[in-house]
Amino acid sequence: MSRRSPRPGDPRESGVESFERFVEALAPGSQFHVALNHLADTRVVVKDRRGRFLWVSDNVPARHGYASGREMLGLTDVDINPKELAAVYGQDDTSVLRTGRPILGKTEIAFDEAGLPAWFLVNKLPLRDRRRRVVGLIATIQDIPEGRTLPSPGGELRTVIDAIRSQLDRPLRIGDLASLIHVSARQLERRFLQATGLTPSRYIARCRIAEACRRLRDTDEPVGRIAVAVGFYDQSAFTKVFRRQLGLTPLQFRRSRSRSSGA
Structure with missing residues (x-):
């Protein structure tokens, strides 16, 4: 006898399947997405496989001279950062997109609220489609508290x-x-x-x-x-x-x- 797939809400449904259904049902701009704009001392960006910005949290645009996230859509790191920094970001992005393995807890240079380079804690995780193919990534950039010891250099x-x-x-x-x-x-x-x-x-x-x-x-x-x-x-x-x-x-x-x- 063939095994029936669990229905939505069925306790046999796996956590992954349940969460995917949950996310799929969310309306654009729901509180699930809005919550990313309120992470303390943290910025969030979403990119596609070509490194283009698909979404950025509200605290990102002003650091790069933009009035809103909409103005950044379709741009890449090359468009908004010095070429040396863009190259570093691009190497990490390529690693995540090619291997599907996240980069977690990396100290990296980014721009602070004054438009100056400063050290931040960066996480980059792959985003997959329904066929489990990597189609983009999500990155979080978090302030590093003063006094925290950083690895060389x-x-x-x-x-x-x-x-x-x-x-x-x-x-x-x-x-x-x-x-x-x-x-x-x-x-x-x-x-x-x-x-x-x-x-x-x-x-x-x-x-x-x-x-x-x-x-x-x-x-x-x-x-x-x-x-x-x-x-x-x-x-x-x-x-x-x-x-x-x-x-x-x-x-x-x-x-x-x-x-x-x-x-």
Whole structure:
């Protein structure tokens, strides 16, 4: 006698079959999907086999200069990241898509809310169709708490990154930063570029502007004082660099952020 397939809801139905039926029955935009937008300190992206974004959580677009996730649909990492970072992401994606094996708990460089490279904990898992073929992947990118020890070379570069961020009010020499992890300036340049997509000098410049933005937004400090606090000799030089980076003067930036916050 042939064995009948269990009906939906039948206790004999396997967990996998039951969950697949459950997901299939969900309406687009259901709370099951919306919940991914509320994972603490975590971003979520879904890609197809060609690396194109199919869905991103609400906290992803702004980090890459987009107003909404819809604007990112169909783009790839090459479109939104420095080529060095995109290459690293692509290698991992290809591994997951070809082997069907997940990558779990990997420390990787991504961009923080200030648009600066920082270390995050990344998980990438394959997505399969009904024939069990890998058709894409889902990735989670989670903030790494301050103080957590990272494996080399992550730990080494984090030492340099922490030194940069804590000393923005003074001149920062690449040779001095390299000595912190006992490498030459050239070796640091190469490692930093490979890991972050930026040279140390460009990263320092971005950090200075990011800290200036934070102070302009969150404090009433005079622009001249902020300029000195982030490593510029005078307000004029600071304003010139700030405008070149953001297209606004520091005062224009402050006013625009005051309006957007309702102040």
